[in-house]
Amino acid sequence: MTEIRHRKGQQIAERLSPGLRDALSDKYDRILPGMADSLIEWAYGHAYAREGLDLKTRQLCTVAALTALGGQTGPQLKVNIAHTLAAGATPREITEAIWQMAVYGGMPAAINGLNAAADVFAERGIGPGQG
Amino acid sequence: MTEIRHRKGQQIAERLSPGLRDALSDKYDRILPGMADSLIEWAYGHAYAREGLDLKTRQLCTVAALTALGGQTGPQLKVNIAHTLAAGATPREITEAIWQMAVYGGMPAAINGLNAAADVFAERGIGPGQG
Amino acid sequence: MTEIRHRKGQQIAERLSPGLRDALSDKYDRILPGMADSLIEWAYGHAYAREGLDLKTRQLCTVAALTALGGQTGPQLKVNIAHTLAAGATPREITEAIWQMAVYGGMPAAINGLNAAADVFAERGIGPGQG
Amino acid sequence: MTEIRHRKGQQIAERLSPGLRDALSDKYDRILPGMADSLIEWAYGHAYAREGLDLKTRQLCTVAALTALGGQTGPQLKVNIAHTLAAGATPREITEAIWQMAVYGGMPAAINGLNAAADVFAERGIGPGQG
Amino acid sequence: MTEIRHRKGQQIAERLSPGLRDALSDKYDRILPGMADSLIEWAYGHAYAREGLDLKTRQLCTVAALTALGGQTGPQLKVNIAHTLAAGATPREITEAIWQMAVYGGMPAAINGLNAAADVFAERGIGPGQG
Amino acid sequence: MTEIRHRKGQQIAERLSPGLRDALSDKYDRILPGMADSLIEWAYGHAYAREGLDLKTRQLCTVAALTALGGQTGPQLKVNIAHTLAAGATPREITEAIWQMAVYGGMPAAINGLNAAADVFAERGIGPGQG
Numbered sequence: 001m002t003e004i005r006h007r008k009g010q011q012i013a014e015r016l017s018p019g020l021r022d023a024l025s026d027k028y029d030r031i032l033p034g035m036a037d038s039l040i041e042w043a044y045g046h047a048y049a050r051e052g053l054d055l056k057t058r059q060l061c062t063v064a065a066l067t068a069l070g071g072q073t074g075p076q077l078k079v080n081i082a083h084t085l086a087a088g089a090t091p092r093e094i095t096e097a098i099w100q101m102a103v104y105g106g107m108p109a110a111i112n113g114l115n116a117a118a119d120v121f122a123e124r125g126i127g128p129g130q131g
Numbered sequence: 132m133t134e135i136r137h138r139k140g141q142q143i144a145e146r147l148s149p150g151l152r153d154a155l156s157d158k159y160d161r162i163l164p165g166m167a168d169s170l171i172e173w174a175y176g177h178a179y180a181r182e183g184l185d186l187k188t189r190q191l192c193t194v195a196a197l198t199a200l201g202g203q204t205g206p207q208l209k210v211n212i213a214h215t216l217a218a219g220a221t222p223r224e225i226t227e228a229i230w231q232m233a234v235y236g237g238m239p240a241a242i243n244g245l246n247a248a249a250d251v252f253a254e255r256g257i258g259p260g261q262g
Numbered sequence: 263m264t265e266i267r268h269r270k271g272q273q274i275a276e277r278l279s280p281g282l283r284d285a286l287s288d289k290y291d292r293i294l295p296g297m298a299d300s301l302i303e304w305a306y307g308h309a310y311a312r313e314g315l316d317l318k319t320r321q322l323c324t325v326a327a328l329t330a331l332g333g334q335t336g337p338q339l340k341v342n343i344a345h346t347l348a349a350g351a352t353p354r355e356i357t358e359a360i361w362q363m364a365v366y367g368g369m370p371a372a373i374n375g376l377n378a379a380a381d382v383f384a385e386r387g388i389g390p391g392q393g
Numbered sequence: 394m395t396e397i398r399h400r401k402g403q404q405i406a407e408r409l410s411p412g413l414r415d416a417l418s419d420k421y422d423r424i425l426p427g428m429a430d431s432l433i434e435w436a437y438g439h440a441y442a443r444e445g446l447d448l449k450t451r452q453l454c455t456v457a458a459l460t461a462l463g464g465q466t467g468p469q470l471k472v473n474i475a476h477t478l479a480a481g482a483t484p485r486e487i488t489e490a491i492w493q494m495a496v497y498g499g500m501p502a503a504i505n506g507l508n509a510a511a512d513v514f515a516e517r518g519i520g521p522g523q524g
Numbered sequence: 525m526t527e528i529r530h531r532k533g534q535q536i537a538e539r540l541s542p543g544l545r546d547a548l549s550d551k552y553d554r555i556l557p558g559m560a561d562s563l564i565e566w567a568y569g570h571a572y573a574r575e576g577l578d579l580k581t582r583q584l585c586t587v588a589a590l591t592a593l594g595g596q597t598g599p600q601l602k603v604n605i606a607h608t609l610a611a612g613a614t615p616r617e618i619t620e621a622i623w624q625m626a627v628y629g630g631m632p633a634a635i636n637g638l639n640a641a642a643d644v645f646a647e648r649g650i651g652p653g654q655g
Numbered sequence: 656m657t658e659i660r661h662r663k664g665q666q667i668a669e670r671l672s673p674g675l676r677d678a679l680s681d682k683y684d685r686i687l688p689g690m691a692d693s694l695i696e697w698a699y700g701h702a703y704a705r706e707g708l709d710l711k712t713r714q715l716c717t718v719a720a721l722t723a724l725g726g727q728t729g730p731q732l733k734v735n736i737a738h739t740l741a742a743g744a745t746p747r748e749i750t751e752a753i754w755q756m757a758v759y760g761g762m763p764a765a766i767n768g769l770n771a772a773a774d775v776f777a778e779r780g781i782g783p784g785q786g
Contacts (some may be wrong), residue, residue, distance in 0.1 A: 003527070028769055031776065032750045035769070038570045043234045043762055046562045053227035057188055061195035061228045065235050066763070068196035068368075070466070073235065073725070076763040095425045096184035097192045103174045104196050104204065104368045106330075107436055108459070108469040114421055114428070121424065134396070159376055162383065163357045166376070169439045174369055177431045197370070199761075201597070204332070207370040226556045237723075237759045238567055239590070239600040245552055245559070252555065265658070290638055293645065294619045297638070300701045305496045305631055308693045315489035319450055323490045326454035327461035327497050328632070335497065335594070338632040358446035359454045365436045366458050366466065461630075463728070488687045497630045499592075500698055501721070501731040507683055507690070514686065567758045577751035581712055585752045588716035589723035589759050597759065620708035621716045627698045628720050628728065 006037070009045025012055070016048075016083040059084035064097045067113035068105030077113065081120045091117070091126050137168070140176025143186070147179075147214040190215035195228045198244035199236030208244065212251045222248070222257050268299070271307025274317070278310075278345040321346035326359045329375035330367030339375065343382045353379070353388050399430070402438025405448070409441075409476040452477035457490045460506035461498030470506065474513045484510070484519050530561070533569025536579070540572075540607040583608035588621045591637035592629030601637065605644045615641070615650050661692070664700025667710070671703075671738040714739035719752045722768035723760030732768065736775045746772070746781050 013020045025036035048058055063084050066077040084094055095117055102110035121127075144151045156167035179189055194215050197208040215225055226248050233241035252258075275282045287298035310320055325346050328339040346356055357379050364372035383389075406413045418429035441451055456477050459470040477487055488510050495503035514520075537544045549560035572582055587608050590601040608618055619641050626634035645651075668675045680691035703713055718739050721732040739749055750772050757765035776782075 027773075028766075031746065031773055032754050032769060034574075035754065039762065042566050042570060042757075046566060047231045047234050050227060050230075050558075052223045053191075053231075057191055057224075058228070058231055060184075060188055061192050061231060062235060064192035065195045065199035065232055068200055069236065069725075069761075069763075070462075073761075073763040076235075076766070091424065092183045093188075096181060097189070099181075099425050099428065100178045100184075100189060100192060101196055102368075102435075103178050104193060104207075104370060105200065106364075106366045106368045106371075106462075106466075107432065108366060108462075108466040109368075111421075111469070114425060118420075118424055158380075159373075162353065162380055163361050163376060165443075166361065170369065173364075173435050173439060177435060181427075200332075200368075200370075201593075204368075204370040207373070222555065230556050230559065233566075233761075235761045235763060237593075237597075237757075237761045237764075238563065239593075239597040239759060240761075242552075242600070245556060249551075249555055289642075290635075293615065293642055294623050294638060296705075297623065301631065304626075304697050304701060308697060309493045309496050312489060312492075312689075314485045315453075315493075319453055319486075320490070320493055322446075322450055323454050323457035323493060324497060326458045327494055330458035331461055331498065331594075331630075331632075335630075335632040338497075338635070354445045355450075358443060359451070361443075362440045362446075362451055362454060363458055365440050366455060366469075367462065463724075484686065492687050492690065495630075495697075497632060499626075499628045499630045499633075499724075499728075500694065501628060501724075501728040502630075504683075504731070507687060511682075511686055571755045571758050574751060574754075576747045577715075577755075581715055581748075582752070582755060584708075584712055585716050585719035585755060586759060589719045589756055592720035593723055593760065600759075616707045617712075620705060621713070623705075624702045624708075624713055624716060625720055627702050628717065628731075629724065 005045035005049065006041045007045075008049035009040045009043070012048045013040050013044040016059075016086050017079070056084070056087045056089050059087040060089055060093060060097045063094055063113075064101055067098045067101040067116075068109055070105060070109045070112065074112070074116065077116045078120055081117055082124075085120075085124070085126075091121055136176035136180065137172045138176075139180035140171045140174070143179045144171050144175040147190075147217050148210070187215070187218045187220050190218040191220055191224060191228045194225055194244075195232055198229045198232040199240055201236060201240045201243065205243070205247065208247045209251050212248055213255075216251075216255070216257075222252055267307035267311065268303045269307075270311035271302045271305070274310045275302050275306040278321075278348050279341070318346070318349045318351050321349040322351055322355060322359045325356055325375075326363055329360045329363040329371055329378075332367060332371045332374065336374070336378065339378045340382050343379055344386075347382075347386070347388075353383055398438035398442065399434045400438075401442035402433045402436070405441045406433050406437040409452075409479050410472070449477070449480045449482050452480040453482055453486065453490045456487055456506075457494055460491045460494040460502055460509075463498060463502045463505065467505070467509065470509045471513055474510055475517075478513075478517070478519075484514055529569035529573065530565045531569075532573035533564045533567070536572045537564050537568040540583075540610050541603070580608070580611045580613050583611040584613055584617060584621045587618055587637075588625055591622045591625040591633055591640075594629060594633045594636065598636070598640065601640045602644055605641055606648075609644075609648070609650075615645055660700035660704065661696045662700075663704035664695045664698070667703045668695050668699040671714075671741050672734070711739070711742045711744050714742040715744055715748060715752045718749055718768075719756055722753045722756040722764055722771075725760060725764045725767065729767070729771065732771045733775050736772055737779075740775075740779070740781075746776055 010021060021036050021040050024039055028035040062080050066073040066080055081094055098113035098117055099110055141152060152167050152171050155170055159166040193211045197204040197211055212225055229244035229248055230241055272283060283298050283302050286301055290297040324342045328335040328342055343356055360375035360379055361372055403414060414429050414433050417432055421428040455473050459466040459473055474487055491506035491510055492503055545560050545564050548563055552559040586604050590597040590604055605618055622637035622641055623634055676691050676695050679694055683690040717735045721728040721735055736749055753768035753772055754765055
C-alpha cells in the first residue's frame with residue numbers, strides 16, 4: 001500500500017507545484033537524509049491523495065488552518081495559497097476562507113493571512129475583482 | 132449596513148443551530164451585557180453570511196482550523212462539526228478535513244479532532260459508512 | 263538581590279493566595295525538588311513584585327493573556343481570576359478583559375474564558391450586577 | 394444598536410490611530426469587500442468602545458496578550474504598543490506588562506515583546522527613564 | 525523504501541506500546557479508512573525509527589515539546605511519558621525535561637506537564653526518589 | 656539558595672554563550688531594570704543548572720520544543736541550536752530532533768526548524784555529513 005501512496009503523493013505534489021520533490025531534496029536531504037521523500041509521502045500521499053474530499057476543498061481547509069495557526073506557518077501559507085489557486089479556487093474564495101478565521105484565530109491572524117494572499121496575488125498579476 | 136448584517140447573521144445562526152442566540156443570551160449576557168448579539172453579529176453576520184464562499188465549504192474550513200488550533204477549541208469543534216453536518220457535509224468529508232490537519236497542526240491535534248467527530252457522530256446515531 | 267526577590271515574591275503570593283507556597287511544595291517537590299521555591303521566586307518575585315505597574319492591572323493583563331492562550335491554561339486562568347478579584351478588580355472588569363480577547367485570540371478562547379469566570383463567580387457567590 | 398457600535402468604534406479607532414479606517418479600506422477592501430468597516434465595528438465597536446473597563450487598561454491587556462501569543466502577532470503588537478501610549482500608559486508600564494508574560498507565554502515571547510517595544514520607543518524618540 | 529519504513533515503524537511502536545496499531549485500527553479506521561497504518565508509518569517509521577538520535581533522547585524531546593505545546597496535547601503527553609519510561613528514561617529525567625519547559629512555554633504548561641507525569645507515575649506505582 | 660542559583664546560572668550561561676549576561680543587560684536593562692539578572696537566574700539557574708538531566712539532552716529538548724512552538728521562537732531557536740552544538744550535540748542529532756517535531760507540531764514547524772538549523776550550520780561552516 002505504501003508504494004501506491006508514494007506514487008499518488010508524488011502525482012498530486014507535481015500537479016500543485018511542479019518540481020517540488022526535487023527542490024525539497026536539494027534543500028534538505030543533505031542535513032536530513034530522506035526528508036524530501038518523507039514529506040511527499042506523508043503530506044501528499046497520506047493526506048491530499050486520499051479520497052473522500054475534493055482537492056480544492058482540501059486546499060481551502062489548509063489555507064484556513066494555516067491562517068488560524070498564524071506566524072509559524074507564514075511561508076507555508078503563501079505556498080498553499082498558490083496551490084489553492086492551482087486546485088481551481090478563485091482569489092475571492094481564498095480571501096473569504098482567510099477572513100473567516102478572524103472569528104477563530106483572532107484578527108491579527110486574519111490580517112496577516114490577507115497580507116499573504118495580497119502578496120501571492122500581486123506576484124501572479126491577479127487584480128481585485130478577478131476572483 | 133450593520134442592521135442587515137445582524138439580520139443575516141441571525142438567519143444563518145438559526146439555520147445551523149436553532150435557538151443559538153437566546154441560549155447564548157441566557158448563559159452570558161448577565162456577566163457580559165450584549166454578548167449574544169455581539170457574537171451573532173460578528174461570527175455569523177460578518178463571516179458566515181458573507182458571499183463569495185458557500186456555507187458547506189466555510190464550515191469545513193472552520194472544522195479544519197479548530198482541529199489545527201487544538202485543545203482550546205474542543206467544545207467549539209464539536210459544535211461546528213454539528214453545524215457542518217447541518218450545512219450538508221458528509222461525515223467522511225468531515226473526518227478527511229480533520230485528518231489532513233495532522234500535516235499542519237500535528238498528529239495529536241488530528242487525533243483529538245477525530246475523537247470529537249466520533250463523539251458527535253455517536254450522539255447522532257451516524258454509523259461508519261453512512262458518509 | 264535574589265533573597266529580597268524571594269521574600270517579596272512570597273509576600274505577594276501570600277496576599278493573592280494564602281498558603282500557595284506550601285500547597286505547591288506538598289504537590290510537586292517530591293517529583294521535582296525545589297519546584298515550589300522556584301515558582302514563587304520566579305512568578306511572584308521576578309514578576310508580580312516588581313515596581314512600575316500596579317498589582318490589579320498586572321492581574322488583569324494575566325487574565326487577558328491566559329484567555330488568549332486558550333486551553334492549555336484553563337486551570338491557571340481560574341486561579342488567576344480569583345487572584346484578580348483579590349487584587350481589587352470587579353467581576354465586570356474581569357469579564358471585559360476576557361471578552362476583548364475575542365479580537366486577538368478568537369471567539370472560542372473568549373467563550374472558554376467567560377465560562378471560567380462564570381465558574382469562579384458561582385463558587386464565590388458573586389451574582390451578576392455585583393461587579 | 395449596531396449603528397451606535399459602528400460610530401463609537403470609529404471614534405475610538407480615530408483617537409488611538411487617526412486615519413486607521415481609511416488606511417484599512419485602501420489596503421484590504423479590494424481583495425475582501427467591506428473588510429475595513431467590519432474590523433472597525435468588531436474590534437473597536439464591540440470591544441474597546443464598551444463600558445466597564447478603562448481604555449488604558451484595555452490596551453495594556455492587549456499588549457500582554459499579543460506578547461504571550463507570540464510571533465503571529467508581531468506587527469499588531471507594535472501597533473498596539475503605540476495605541477497604548479496614546480491611551481496614556483507610560484513606556485515602563487508597557488515593558489512591565491510585556492515582561493510579566495515570560496511567566497505565562499515563556500521567555501522567548503517576552504524577549505520578542507521587549508524588542509517590539511524598544512523599536513516603537515526608538516521610532517518615537519522615547520528614551521529610557523522617560524516612562 | 526516505504527515498506528521498510530512501515531515494518532520498522534511497527535517494530536518501534538510495538539516496543540513502546542504493545543498492541544498500539546490494532547488499538548488505533550479498532551478505534552479510528554471505521555471513520556477514517558487506513559488511519560492506523562498511516563499513523564504507524566508516519567510517526568514511527570518516518571520519525572522514531574530513523575537513525576541519528578537514540579530512542580530515549582527522542583522520547584525526552586517529545587515529552588518536552590508536548591509539554592510546551594500545552595493543552596491540546598494532554599492525552600498524548602501521558603502516552604509519551606509512558607513511552608519514555610519504556611525507552612529507559614528515569615522519572616526524574618522526565619520531570620526535569622518537563623520543568624525546563626517553563627522557560628519556553630510558560631509556567632502553566634510546565635505545571636500541567638508535571639500533573640500529567642504525576643498521574644502516569646501514580647498509575648504505575650512509581651514513587652518519588654525512584655527516578 | 657537563590658544566590659547559589661544565580662552563580663550556577665551564570666556559569667552555565669557563560670559556558671553556552673560567553674558574554675550573554677552583559678549583552679542582555681546592555682540591550683534590555685534600560686527599558687526594564689534588572690532584566691538580564693532575572694533571565695540568567697530563571698532560565699539558567701532554575702532550569703539548565705539543575706541536576707537530574709545532562710546538559711546536552713536538555714538542549715536537545717529545548718530545540719525540539721522551540722521547533723514545535725513555531726514562529727514566535729525563531730530567533731531563540733537559532734540561539735539554542737548554537738548552544739546545543741556547544742553542549743556537545745552533533746548537527747545530525749539536532750536535525751533529527753527538529754524533524755521529529757513534524758509529528759507533533761506539524762510539517763511547517765519542522766521545515767522552519769530545519770531552515771534555522773541550516774542557517775546556523777552555514778554561519779559556522781558546518782557542512783553536511785560532519786554530524
